[in-house]
Amino acid sequence: MSKILLLLLFFSFLNVHSQNGRKFIHGKISDKLGGLSNVHIINLNTKRGTYTNENGDFKIPVKLNDSLRFSFVGYETKLLKIIKKHFGIQNNNFSLNKTTYVLDEVDLNRNNLLGFLSADSKLIKKEKVINAETLKLPFAGERILTPAERRLQTARGGKNPALIGLLGGSISLDWIINSVSGRINKLKKLKDIEESEKNISYIKNTYETMIINELNISEDNLYRFIYFCEADMKFIRILNGGEIAMINFLKQKSKEFKKL
Structure with missing residues (x-):
């Protein structure tokens, strides 16, 4: 038993020594409605911090003349210098004030709008669009080739x-x-392969969750199933037929896939 007691005393000594003579103080942070939870408290001297609990209570190791910073989203940040009274038996109570946001003033008459869309649309200045088409560059607006x-x-x-x-x-x-x-x-075959891989990636990214969770295709067999569907001669026509057509197609192919 004495050995266990010695170990406890040893670790306690290490803990006290690591704090460089600092002691824990207890406190509570509130606003006008009560305790604030998840307020961030940091000792600027040691760079160690903590958060308040659901009641606004906290504890943190400090010594005289340490500086604490309290910060919370939507509230003004507060700085506190530790003095002797903070080491008293009673809790230290601190309050934070909500931040007031002031929006810039909006001048509604700047454009002399009349309230009628047909008339106001002619008064609004439009920014000039600069792109390949407005600059009349060669091949502007054409589809980019793969x-x-x-x-x-x-x-x-x-x-x-x-x-x-x-x-x-x-x-x-x-x-x-x-x-x-x-x-x-050879290049035609490479183009077909590129198109096939693009379609497979689209099916995977769009329907992966449905295939695994609703069609009960295991994740290990996901790509094998998609390649199985892509090999069907009706695949491209179904792909161009819309989402509902593709969902029904995948449901039917899942039955065939499971039989295999």
């Missing part, structure tokens, strides 16, 4: 390829060369 689409377009001779006469028609010289070499077919 990397695979750009490579395929380049292999075919670009957007406006140089054409040569061939059997009464016209075709790009680059198109002929890349078709013969097999590059066109």
Whole structure:
């Protein structure tokens, strides 16, 4: 028993020594309605802090001339210098005041509005929009091609390829060369793969929760199930048919998937 007592005394000594002679003071922080919970109290000298409980009570180690800061969202921050009376038996009671926010004055007559939309819309100054279309830059407003689409377009001779006469028609010289070499077919396959991965990512991001929780497809089988659905010849048509069509499609495919 004496050994246990010695250990307790030893740890108590370490704790007191670590506080550098500081003692705990007890306090309560309130506003006009009562105790404030979760007020942040920090000793600016030791950088140690705590929070008030649901009744506004707290305790924190301090010594003479330490400075405490009380802060809480929506209330004015308060600073306190520790003096002798704070070490008394009674609790230290502190109060915080709510912060008053003053909004900037709004001048309703600045634009001379009349209250009629048809008339006021002509009086309101509109900021000039600056973008590729207003600047009339080349290809402004066109859809941005994916990397695979750009490579395929380049292999075919670009957007406006140089054409040569061939059997009464016209075709790009680059198109002929890349078709013969097999590059066109290879890039078409890469474009199809890119499109497939985009569709799979969309299904995963949009319907993952439903697939796992409602269709009871395990998370380990999530991608396997989505690839199974994407392989269906009706997938693209269903994908373009809207959310309801896709949900019904996924429900039907889940039954087929589970049988497999």
